[in-house]
Amino acid sequence: xxxxxxxxxxxxxxxxxxxxxxxxxxxxxxxxxxxxxxxxxxxxxxxxxxxxxxxxxxxxxxxxxxxxxxxxxxxxxxxxxxxxxxxxxxxxxxxxxxxxxxxxxxxxxxxxxxxxxxxxxxxxxxxxxxxxxxxxxxxxxxxxxxxxxxxxxxxxxxxxxxxxxxxxxxxxxxxxxxxxxxxxxxxxxxxxxxxxxxxxxxxxxxxxxxxxxxxxxxxxxxxxxxxxxxxxxxxxxxxxxxxxxxxxxxxxxxxxxxxxxxxxxxxxxxxxxxxxxxxxxxxxxxxxxxxxxxxxxxxxxxxxxxxxxxxxxxxxxxxxxxxxxxxxxxxxxxxxxxxxxxxxxxxxxxxxxxxxxxxxxxxxxxxxxxxxxxxxxxxxxxxxxxxxxxxxxxxxxxxxxxxxxxxxxxxxxxxxxxxxxxxxxxxxxxxxxxxxxxxxxxxxxxxxxxxxxxxxxxxxxxxxxxxxxxxxxxxxxxxxxxxxxxxxxxxxxxxxxxxxxxxxxxxxxxxxxxxxxxxxxxxxxxxxxxxxxxxxxxxxxxxxxxxxxxxxxxxxxxxxxxxxxxxxxxxxxxxxxxxxxxx
RNA sequence: GCGCCCGUAGCUCAGCUGGAUAGAGCACCAGAUUCCUAAUCUGGGGGUCACAGGUUCGAGUCCUGUCGGGCGCACCA
Numbered sequence: 001x002x003x004x005x006x007x008x009x010x011x012x013x014x015x016x017x018x019x020x021x022x023x024x025x026x027x028x029x030x031x032x033x034x035x036x037x038x039x040x041x042x043x044x045x046x047x048x049x050x051x052x053x054x055x056x057x058x059x060x061x062x063x064x065x066x067x068x069x070x071x072x073x074x075x076x077x078x079x080x081x082x083x084x085x086x087x088x089x090x091x092x093x094x095x096x097x098x099x100x101x102x103x104x105x106x107x108x109x110x111x112x113x114x115x116x117x118x119x120x121x122x123x124x125x126x127x128x129x130x131x132x133x134x135x136x137x138x139x140x141x142x143x144x145x146x147x148x149x150x151x152x153x154x155x156x157x158x159x160x161x162x163x164x165x166x167x168x169x170x171x172x173x174x175x176x177x178x179x180x181x182x183x184x185x186x187x188x189x190x191x192x193x194x195x196x197x198x199x200x201x202x203x204x205x206x207x208x209x210x211x212x213x214x215x216x217x218x219x220x221x222x223x224x225x226x227x228x229x230x231x232x233x234x235x236x237x238x239x240x241x242x243x244x245x246x247x248x249x250x251x252x253x254x255x256x257x258x259x260x261x262x263x264x265x266x267x268x269x270x271x272x273x274x275x276x277x278x279x280x281x282x283x284x285x286x287x288x289x290x291x292x293x294x295x296x297x298x299x300x301x302x303x304x305x306x307x308x309x310x311x312x313x314x315x316x317x318x319x320x321x322x323x324x325x326x327x328x329x330x331x332x333x334x335x336x337x338x339x340x341x342x343x344x345x346x347x348x349x350x351x352x353x354x355x356x357x358x359x360x361x362x363x364x365x366x367x368x369x370x371x372x373x374x375x376x377x378x379x380x381x382x383x384x385x386x387x388x389x390x391x392x393x394x395x396x397x398x399x400x401x402x403x404x405x406x407x408x409x410x411x412x413x414x415x416x417x418x419x420x421x422x423x424x425x426x427x428x429x430x431x432x433x434x435x436x437x438x439x440x441x442x443x444x445x446x447x448x449x450x451x452x453x454x455x456x457x458x459x460x461x462x463x464x465x466x467x468x469x470x471x472x473x474x475x476x477x478x479x480x481x482x483x484x485x486x487x488x489x490x491x492x493x494x495x496x497x498x499x500x501x502x503x504x505x506x507x508x509x510x511x512x513x514x515x516x517x518x519x520x521x522x523x524x525x526x527x528x529x530x531x532x533x534x535x536x537x538x539x540x541x542x543x544x545x546x547x548x549x550x551x552x553x554x555x556x557x558x559x560x561x562x563x564x565x566x567x568x569x570x571x572x573x574x575x576x577x578x579x580x581x582x583x
Numbered sequence: 584g585c586g587c588c589c590g591u592a593g594c595u596c597a598g599c600u601g602g603a604u605a606g607a608g609c610a611c612c613a614g615a616u617u618c619c620u621a622a623u624c625u626g627g628g629g630g631u632c633a634c635a636g637g638u639u640c641g642a643g644u645c646c647u648g649u650c651g652g653g654c655g656c657a658c659c660a
Contacts, residue, residue: 032601036602037599038602038603039605039606040603043603049601049602055640056640062640086641087602087603087640087641089603091603132660169660171660173659173660263660291657292657293585294584294656300658301657302657317585318656318657321657321658324657324659325657330657330659335660355654356587356653356655357654357655359587359588359655360654360655360656363586383587383654385588385653386653386654426596427596427597428596428597430589431588431596432589432653434595444622444623445608445622445623446608446609454620454623457620458620458623461620505599509600512599513599513600521598524608528607532623534624535615535623535624535625538615538616538619538621539615539625541618583620583622
């Protein structure tokens, strides 16, 4: 049960009762009515702004609404006290037994605690990474990969039917360059001296085995032919090889996407034609001449008629070209077709995760989705800012020259998958992030991953050791849930339960905001509460978890910390980090 | 010139979509270990929420403007 949602139901019910009694008007709108944990714990367990929110609709002073409402709420069995405070807040203190029941909720649901049906099974498509298939993933891709993956898991947790997707940019000129680079490596594999890899080609060593494989399979079949003879085949083979590389990179982070959608297929299989036909039917495509961008006219600007999409009709600044000067489709045209395909597949909710440098592209893509879906579809583009790599506070220099950037794999190999995933979520996605190798490797509370995992490990350490003192005590979750939780009376213990009880709400808030970093912050707080209680047991032996002479209290305390372990594991699962049992 | 993001403690950042006296961590200072992992914890000082207006019961949060920083600005992807 989500206690805040429960209390909100009670508040609304009591307002209805007061309306029946003629004390309040009937039929008021409760949209802004909130029941939350107050920031200041001295204000009680939960607070509602009901009286403040309704003051206008009821045409009454906040306190005149609050007084009868608080009186009614005070009559509820779970409510220990109801007070009116400040401008008209109603602060409620709930019975300890009510909170102890919440701990039973946790123990009964385990790591599924926090799951909800908020989204009621609605389909949603989350597209992320979508790096060009020209080489291994590098540091620039990692954040979007982790963010997108965690977001997908988070959305699934609140009841979305999530599809995780990757768009393969396998149609542009850079794929031709890739194919030519591989052809060079192919010739090299056949013992031809190709010398230095020329400027403008991809020089990376990762292309060597691709060329070798083709040589092994086809021998000299592609030698001495005109480029047009081999380019298509080399593109196909190269992209396949690069996507294998990409998938392996993603797998090293524990990421597995379900759909890999080829841009090239849109060109070859009529996807672009049908998407643009759909727009043309709506009268949204025309031929026109664009104004040069103000303030910064490109040197080679020349006004000429272009095929344009009426993006400006859907909130974009200008209409956007669909064809290049050589007649080929623009990237945007293919992207329209791609999102058209998503709409056709039944997605009304779509999330695209992009790098911040693509921010200028959002308006046109939103415009396209609105146009394609008759305003039924909604695209939410989430931007990820840069990651700056540091080592002991010093910036790790990376030049653009190939081979000199830090790859995803190097990062994962050095600090480990869990650390990478957690650290990438310690900042809001649209804020720049510093990733310090040294901190990431530290085993101290400076390292948030360590801090949270350490709490989880400590709990399991206690669960392992209790058998030494109380060999007959049942410590499985079912037995713990049936233990005498009334033994939990210390304020630190109750605070921990109350903190756990906010977990379902925290998950919903994070999902609605589409900000998985909030999960990481929550976990840090919960871990902190747990570490504090642990240390309280150092100072006051009567508060230790294992009390050899008191099996009942021990069992109740184990119930408490098992609950914490479940919530920590539940949150770590969203982030994609392993909850370790020992360290 | 235009558009988007951002500006919160000395530093790095949260702030539950408008709630009560704005919070953490780092750093600094002072403490806790015969004891379930001290790999941890407790306490302390530190703020014109960039600035100026506006909206309302109430603004770090919403609107307008100014200043400062980042990204982008036909046909590349």
